[in-house]
Amino acid sequence: MKKIIALLLTAVLMVSCAPPASGVSKENKITLSAKKMTLRAGIPKTLKIKNKPKGARVSWKSSNKKVAAVKGDAVTGIKQGRATITCKVKYSKFGKKITKKLTAKVTVKKTKSVYPRHSAYGKGIGAKPGRVVWSHDPKSVSWNGKGYWWQPKHFNEKTILKMVQESIAALGGEKQAKSGWSKLFLAQNKRNGTGKIGYKKGQKIAIKANINGSGVFDDDDSGKTKMSYTNPVLLKCLLTSLIKDAGVSPSDITVYDVSRLFPKYMIELCSKGKLKGVKFVGRNNGVADKDKPINWSYKFKGAVNYLPTCVTKADYVINLANLKGHSYGITLCGKNHFGSFINGNEMRPPEGANLHQFLTMDEMGIYSPIVDLMANHQLGEKTVLYMLDAFICAPTEGDEITGSNSKWKQYPFNEHYASSVFVSQDPVAIDSVGADFLMNEPVVINHNDSLKNNATVENYLHEASLVKNAPSGNIYKNGNGKTVKNLGTHEHWTDPVNRKYSRNLGKKEGIELIKIMR
Known part of the structure; x- marks a missing residue:
């Protein structure tokens, strides 16, 4: 009986003393700073990863690059429409490889030009005109x-x-x-x-x-x-x-x-x-x-x-x-x-x-x-x-x-x-x-x-x-x-x-x- 109790105590100690995998715990859930974004064409916004594990590898992808592009954590609206930005976070926990998939819905608003549209006026000047x-x-x-x-x-x-x-x-x-x-x-x-x-x-x-x-x-x-x-x-x-x-x-x-x-x-x-x-x-x-x-x-x-x-x-x-x-x-x-x-x-x-x-x-x-x-x-x-x-x-x-x-x-x-x-x-x-x-x-x-x-x-x-x-x-x-x-x-x-x-x-x-x- 003493042997069993000793083994149980050892197991409990091992679990309680085990370090959290790369700083991840239930309390520190990996998320994006926003689940939804509204953008104006040409004006980027940043998507931050909250509680990113140390040493994690991150990749980004847009479901529609013609609507919204992503480079690093900067999302840029291209033209009016909707797209989904997907972020994959890859890290290790207790030696096990884990991939966390995060998404954010992006809406790009139609941009109206302040300047009225018109064809080119005048003739270009220069070694390469205009x-x-x-x-x-x-x-x-x-x-x-x-x-x-x-x-x-x-x-x-x-x-x-x-x-x-x-x-x-x-x-x-x-x-x-x-x-x-x-x-x-x-x-x-x-x-x-x-x-x-x-x-x-x-x-x-x-x-x-x-x-x-x-x-x-x-x-x-x-x-x-x-x-x-x-x-x-x-x-x-x-x-x-x-x-x-x-x-x-x-x-x-x-x-x-x-x-x-x-x-x-x-x-x-x-x-x-x-x-x-x-x-x-x-x-x-x-x-x-x-x-x-x-x-x-x-x-x-x-x-x-x-x-x-x-x-x-x-x-x-x-x-x-x-x-x-x-x-x-x-x-x-x-x-x-x-x-x-x-x-x-x-x-x-x-x-x-x-x-x-x-x-x-x-x-x-x-x-x-x-x-x-x-x-x-x-x-x-x-x-x-x-x-x-x-x-x-x-x-x-x-x-x-x-x-x-x-x-x-x-x-x-x-x-x-x-x-x-x-x-x-x-x-x-x-x-x-x-x-x-x-x-x-x-x-x-x-x-x-x-x-x-x-x-x-x-x-x-x-x-x-x-x-x-x-x-x-x-x-x-x-x-x-x-x-x-x-x-x-x-x-x-x-x-x-x-x-x-x-x-x-x-x-x-x-x-x-x-x-x-x-």
């Missing part, structure tokens, strides 16, 4: 949301330089940045009627940066603000490619924004070593060319505006804008030139020019000064490249950038920074793509009432793409007496997942979006 290249690499940004977003240590310079070089190559239809730049300069000179020639040594290039967040209210040039301005590392990489790949001498390059002050650290970063000689022109040292006033194609009261000499003496312009929202809706390459002129209002030239009245009307079919700037013979007509800085994007120009208001939800960003750069030779096409991204991003529209559900922010894109017969009835000129007949092509993507435009679908006109994804 082409916009989008490069995305999450490794380019490593900011943890603390401190200042702009600190160079938050960005991978090697990765960003590669993104710039690959984008330039693809924009010209080439494999290398050197031949890509060559194609861009050839296309620009052909468009302007200067012949089949490329860049010549000694020709001047003016780069319009967007330094809107620096020196806004005073003469502080430390750059120590949480507001947005041109990414310093992207600027350095653009300059590096111009010098190394395009063969431009640093002394022939001027970076400017005559409405703001360039941060000292940015000037130092972008004008040392192989970049030594690059010049910076801001509000503090911009010189107005009094022989080159901006001539608007619409009569309105405001100060006389002059372009800076760094622009009027330049042979080429590069428009380096930000992809971000604005208190008037959006600000992209077109509006970037609000920082390209000088008048009596030193701190706020656009206000001195009385331009903002045309951005607050919330109407379509009205005159836009942005189109005049896009068409200007000293600005748009000289522009060899348009670029959108989309590494860390602000909801509006006045917002302080934080880790939460700059992490984008839409695919493929998935709660990370946009970590992207866009390039084009077509000013209308690149802003059309930018407008699609901004209107589709919940983080932006939820912080920006001026943009949310407001299709009138694209008024200038309609005016520009239909410039020959503008909806407003206005006759746009290039500021030098010549009537403008074409500024580029405008349309909207097919959907927020596939993001295809007319040329992607085999049509002869419209936008072509080339994706370089990492």
